[in-house]
Amino acid sequence: MDCFNLKPAAIYAAGFNYKGGSSMKILLGKPVADKITQELITEVNKLKEKCVTPKLTIVRVGNKEDDMAYQRGAIKRCESIGIQVDVKAFDDDIDEIEFIDGLKNINEDKSVNGILVLRPLPKHIDEDKIKNIINPNKDVDCLNTINLGKLLEGDKSGFAPCTPTAVMEILKYYEIPVESKNVVVIGRSTVVGKPISILLLNKNATVTICHSKTEDLESITREADILIAAVGKAKMINKSFIKEDAIVIDVGINVDEDGNLCGDVDFEDCKDKAAMITPVPRGVGSVTTSILAKHVVNAAKIQ
Amino acid sequence: MDCFNLKPAAIYAAGFNYKGGSSMKILLGKPVADKITQELITEVNKLKEKCVTPKLTIVRVGNKEDDMAYQRGAIKRCESIGIQVDVKAFDDDIDEIEFIDGLKNINEDKSVNGILVLRPLPKHIDEDKIKNIINPNKDVDCLNTINLGKLLEGDKSGFAPCTPTAVMEILKYYEIPVESKNVVVIGRSTVVGKPISILLLNKNATVTICHSKTEDLESITREADILIAAVGKAKMINKSFIKEDAIVIDVGINVDEDGNLCGDVDFEDCKDKAAMITPVPRGVGSVTTSILAKHVVNAAKIQ
Numbered sequence: 243m244d245c246f247n248l249k250p251a252a253i254y255a256a257g258f259n260y261k262g263g264s265s266m267k268i269l270l271g272k273p274v275a276d277k278i279t280q281e282l283i284t285e286v287n288k289l290k291e292k293c294v295t296p297k298l299t300i301v302r303v304g305n306k307e308d309d310m311a312y313q314r315g316a317i318k319r320c321e322s323i324g325i326q327v328d329v330k331a332f333d334d335d336i337d338e339i340e341f342i343d344g345l346k347n348i349n350e351d352k353s354v355n356g357i358l359v360l361r362p363l364p365k366h367i368d369e370d371k372i373k374n375i376i377n378p379n380k381d382v383d384c385l386n387t388i389n390l391g392k393l394l395e396g397d398k399s400g401f402a403p404c405t406p407t408a409v410m411e412i413l414k415y416y417e418i419p420v421e422s423k424n425v426v427v428i429g430r431s432t433v434v435g436k437p438i439s440i441l442l443l444n445k446n447a448t449v450t451i452c453h454s455k456t457e458d459l460e461s462i463t464r465e466a467d468i469l470i471a472a473v474g475k476a477k478m479i480n481k482s483f484i485k486e487d488a489i490v491i492d493v494g495i496n497v498d499e500d501g502n503l504c505g506d507v508d509f510e511d512c513k514d515k516a517a518m519i520t521p522v523p524r525g526v527g528s529v530t531t532s533i534l535a536k537h538v539v540n541a542a543k544i545q
Numbered sequence: 546m547d548c549f550n551l552k553p554a555a556i557y558a559a560g561f562n563y564k565g566g567s568s569m570k571i572l573l574g575k576p577v578a579d580k581i582t583q584e585l586i587t588e589v590n591k592l593k594e595k596c597v598t599p600k601l602t603i604v605r606v607g608n609k610e611d612d613m614a615y616q617r618g619a620i621k622r623c624e625s626i627g628i629q630v631d632v633k634a635f636d637d638d639i640d641e642i643e644f645i646d647g648l649k650n651i652n653e654d655k656s657v658n659g660i661l662v663l664r665p666l667p668k669h670i671d672e673d674k675i676k677n678i679i680n681p682n683k684d685v686d687c688l689n690t691i692n693l694g695k696l697l698e699g700d701k702s703g704f705a706p707c708t709p710t711a712v713m714e715i716l717k718y719y720e721i722p723v724e725s726k727n728v729v730v731i732g733r734s735t736v737v738g739k740p741i742s743i744l745l746l747n748k749n750a751t752v753t754i755c756h757s758k759t760e761d762l763e764s765i766t767r768e769a770d771i772l773i774a775a776v777g778k779a780k781m782i783n784k785s786f787i788k789e790d791a792i793v794i795d796v797g798i799n800v801d802e803d804g805n806l807c808g809d810v811d812f813e814d815c816k817d818k819a820a821m822i823t824p825v826p827r828g829v830g831s832v833t834t835s836i837l838a839k840h841v842v843n844a845a846k847i848q
Contacts, residue, residue: 370700391694395735397673422760430746432698439754443733446758448765451742455749457725462751 267416268513269491269520271408271528274415278532279323285539286324296542297326298382298534299348301359303341303367304334309360312531316358319531325538328354338367345375355545356382356538361433379544382537384437393437396444399544401537406438408529409470409491410445412520418468418489421446426463428452428479428506429472434493438470459483471506479507487517493526570719571816572794572823574711574831577718581835582626588842589627599845600629601685601837602651604662606644606670607637612663615834619661622834628841631657641670648678658848659685659841664736682847685840687740696740699747702847704840709741711832712773712794713748715823721771721792724749729766731755731782731809732775737796741773762786774809782810790820796829 286296298320302309313329320327330348332341348357357380363369373385381389384403392400413420425447429435439449447468452459463469463483469490471479476496484490494506505522513519520526589599601623605612616632623630633651635644651660660683666672676688684692687706695703716723728750732738742752750771755762766772766786772793774782779799787793797809808825816822823829 387694387698387700388691389694390697391690391692394693394697394739395690397690422758424760424765436697436743436746440739443739443754443756446756448753448755448759450751450753451746452751453746453749455725456751457727462727 267518269412269416269518269525271412271520271525274408274412275319275529275532277415278411278529278536279319282323282325282532282535282539289539289542290324294542295324295326296355296538297328297353298356298358298538299328299330299351299354301330301332301345301348301357303332303336303360303363305331306360312360316531316534320535320538323535323539325535334364336367338371341367342372342375345372349376349380354380355542356380356534358383358534359385361385380541382534382541390432390437393440401540402441403433403437404530404533404537405434405493405526406441407533408526409438409493410441411529411533412491412526413468416518418518420468422448423467424448424450424465425468425470426450426452426466427470427472428456428459428463429470429474429493431472434472438472438493473506475506476504477506477508477511480511481508481515484512484515486515488515490516490519491526492520492522495522495527570821572715572719572821572828574715574823574828577711577715578622578832578835580718581714581832581839582622585626585628585835585838585842592842592845593627597845598627598629599658599841600631600656601659601661601841602631602633602654602657604633604635604648604651604660606635606639606663606666608634609663615663619834619837623838623841626838626842628838637667639670641674644670645675645678648675652679652683657683658845659683659837661686661837662688664688683844685837685844693735693740696743704843705744706736706740707833707836707840708737708796708829709744710836711829712741712796713744714832714836715794715829716771719821721821723771725751726770727751727753727768728771728773729753729755729769730773730775731759731762731766732777732796734775737775741775741796776809778809779807780809780811780814783814784811784818787815787818789818791818793819793822794829795823795825798825798830 300313317327332344348354357376374387376385378386378388382401384390384401389400393402420442425442427435427439430451430453439451442449450462452462460483464485466488469484469488472493474494476498490507490512492505492507496504498504503523509521603616620630651657660679677690679688681689681691685704687693687704692703696705723745728745730738730742733754733756742754745752753765755765763786767788769791772787772791775796777797779801793810793815795808795810799807801807806826812824
């Protein structure tokens with residue numbers, strides 16, 4: 243298991259001391275993503291023996307830097323696994339009807355196993371109108387209502403959103419027990435907060451969901467064995483929000499006052515108090531594209 | 546507002562003292578159901594002017610006493626509103642394929658606006674195979690994956706399950722504030738626990754979901770401003786689980802050692818400590834059929 247020990251900055255490969263606190267650890271995304279990648283390479287090779295090459299189509303509107311960065315990461319990851327990637331880029335000012343037609347054509351293309359629509363879309367394109375155009379079996383990032391429903395039902399035949407699934411994979415890889423733990427999720431979006439809460443509940447965690455209307459947030463988060471921050475506010479969570487030896491998972495991707503990438507958690511402030519903590523960058527975000535790739539491979543299998 | 550005060554057994558119509566505790570109240574389902582019924586009568590009369598009579602078909606397998614009781618309640622409620630009710634009863638030992646064919650026929654019948662399948666079905670009929678046969682627009686008790694997905698998305702065009710919706714209507718009727726309150730839900734079923742958690746979250750409550758694997762349940766439930774019990778264990782929740790002046794909503798319908806109906810909450814033990822409490826019977830269960838009727842009327846409107 244690869245991980246960094248915080249004091250000093252040297253790399254330790256020692257096992258975790260979950261209850262300890264003396265062996266504080268940074269939970270890096272890379273080893274998690276690497277393990278998934280290795281497993282997928284084997285699976286893709288088997289599919290290729292059957293003359294099946296999984297294919298992902300990324301649908302992008304405009305040229306936002308966030309989208310371009312995610313696209314680069316997804317292409318790199320998929321190609322390292324042997325997944326074919328195609329990008330369909332639309333102009334920023336594309337008409338909604340034209341976009342819908344374009345998406346329908348992509349969906350009907352039998353060579354496409356998985357479709358990823360980079361979000362958020364420009365405001366003039368209504369996500370509610372496009373989310374169910376994609377065939378549920380190609381909907382690798384859970385845009386569909388039916389895949390959300392399957393998530394709620396605990397039906398694993400659907401695709402859960404990539405980011406919450408990445409969080410679950412990190413917890414699994416680092417052997418962090420979830421059952422009967424008090425997990426507090428900050429954020430209730432349909433893309434992260436609600437799905438991660440359901441995935442954790444399905445793994446027998448006791449889950450509290452907090453949000454902007456929660457009163458005395460700190461008193462609640464301080465009870466968390468595992469705290470998951472998915473708020474979208476740079477460095478909002480400082481050490482007063484966490485209990486000693488908590489596990490802190492940071493889903494946020496923000497830009498701080500100096501223009502650097504940072505999470506929802508003030509990493510420097512929290513790192514000595516937490517037992518384990520994901521960094522931003524190099525944490526949850528590093529795992530997301532491997533989940534996307536996994537979903538594309540699974541999609542190729544069921545089609 | 547109609548309600549009972551617990552001491553003595555006389556009826557009080559006084560306003561609530563939410564923070565008080567001195568004016569403890571039983572939250573009866575009947576006035577909530579009556580209000581909804583009155584509103585529906587007006588709506589159905591309007592529909593009848595347009596020659597539309599909403600129609601519910603109840604699908605029953607076997608003659609279980611629970612099902613028969615619910616059916617009687619639903620028919621009585623619907624008929625009092627002017628909704629037509631048809632019952633399709635199948636033998637307990639009906640073949641799965643034959644049942645599926647029967648359900649498909651009911652679904653295709655254009656005169657049927659809403660379909661209620663009484664659950665649980667006998668073990669030899671796989672609910673997963675039948676849940677998506679019903680058209681989402683006729684799926685008045687949220688058996689469909691797509692209606693569950695809409696619930697998660699906060700899309701009100703779908704039908705939420707009747708029992709969780711009944712809980713929300715009780716809270717609304719008795720003017721119990723939900724926003725920013727700490728609500729603890731015990732139970733995580735797809736029919737009650739998860740949906741009620743999402744409905745509460747959509748109303749800005751901070752929600753904790755507990756279940757059989759939760760450790761030290763009492764310490765968590767004692768923090769609840771509003772406690773919702775949906776466990777299915779007779780009188781499991783006694784006063785040690787609730788804080789002074791908590792609001793207690795009991796979704797359970799069980800039979801106690803004397804053969805009497807009772808909830809998940811030990812009503813006698815909790816009534817002096819809670820600020821407000823729903824009884825069983827005459828609580829949440831009394832509201833469910835009015836929600837069902839409301840969904841049938843809404844279904845008639847969208848068809």
